[in-house]
Amino acid sequence: MPFLTSDPLDLEAMVASVADPARGALASFVGTVRDHHEGRVVTALSYSAYGPMAERVCHEILEEAEAQWPVRVALRHRLGDVAIGEAAVVVVAAGAHRDEAFAACRFVIEATKRRVPIWKRERYVDGTEAWVDPTAPGGLVPAKHPAASRARS
């Protein structure tokens, strides 16, 4: 099952995929699409990725988590358009104890944000768009209008 998907994420199904009668502690993180960013009203959002590398890095992150703690972890991230309020990323870590479940869940979401080659493009209520870029002033770099971008390629 790929880590990146264009389909809505199913938290219950991910919980079921790692739950086990021996692992009674499940810590989850769901990141949903917010309607505001840097003071601007967001109306739509889309994710793109370097697919083969993203899949490999997600796999590595889960291997690292499962080597560091006695847990099983599920991770999925959306690609393409994601509506406001929908889940963009879900992590579920299942262990026998709370400490390890929380630690592994937190590790995986932080590593995913830091290491997986995925990019977020936001559209605002005024019709403009921007690339989210944590290294840029204000965290955003203006994008070309999608129509202009299509005309060039």
Place this chain on the structure above:
Amino acid sequence: MPFLTSDPLDLEAMVASVADPARGALASFVGTVRDHHEGRVVTALSYSAYGPMAERVCHEILEEAEAQWPVRVALRHRLGDVAIGEAAVVVVAAGAHRDEAFAACRFVIEATKRRVPIWKRERYVDGTEAWVDPTAPGGLVPAKHPAASRARS
């Protein structure tokens, strides 16, 4: 909506109850019933509570969490018989940022275990039962057989 319920817990519904387009980070904890405890095979489990106090303490815990962090938190705990693998407790904390969502979720599950008057009774594969008691040697105190207990009351 009471915090204690005899019905199966619905993680998705609890996520929906605190999710909001302004709160993009949801941290959850699900505690399920394990099939082993202290090396014994658990076949069934039931929870009892001091209902009015438990409801009040749950309410206080959520107020404390929501005063300490900018979050909304949902908490529910099962009462009565709970099957192996089912969720006994669910916490969902929704905030604008991961730090506060994880911190509030962790605070609420720890406080729930420490402060809410709920008691767990386990039944084992050999037919014996025990009260879970974190202060007892081995964490368990043998219970009377349910039939014997019923005969007395």
Place this chain on the structure above:
Amino acid sequence: MAMNHPQGSLRVRVLLFARYAEVVGTAEHEVTVPAPATVADVVTALRSDVPAARILPERPLCARNASQALPEDAVEPGDEIALLPPLSGG
């Protein structure tokens, strides 16, 4: 409320839960204690009224009217004093 009781005494309802209810054989018992009385006095009265209650700890975790209470907390007529085994929820 105390009119039907001896002068200078008060009647409170004691609730027992989980293992405590099981070992004592009841989930509820009424005790009369000389006024003024504390939560600890109520526990002592229960232990002397009900032989099976002597197996309980002398200073169990208690609640008064559904709030956690200390042994030295005063009790009022009509109070509900709960004896709580070590908690094991979650």
Place this chain on the structure above:
Amino acid sequence: MAMNHPQGSLRVRVLLFARYAEVVGTAEHEVTVPAPATVADVVTALRSDVPAARILPERPLCARNASQALPEDAVEPGDEIALLPPLSGG
């Protein structure tokens, strides 16, 4: 694999993503660089081949064959070198 290329040079595929693809106007470009070559040499070649690529940082985050790479890492004929804008998943 290098037979159809000049002696002492190698051909690699450059992939561009997200904002980099947008500003350069393409998601893919082939460059030829003198051998031996590094990831940094490939970036330099792209910037000189494609005028719009000069807007890219001189040392962008790169991957070689879908693994993160340093500017000084050697490239082989047929490699896929990806230029990655600052990541913003999650």
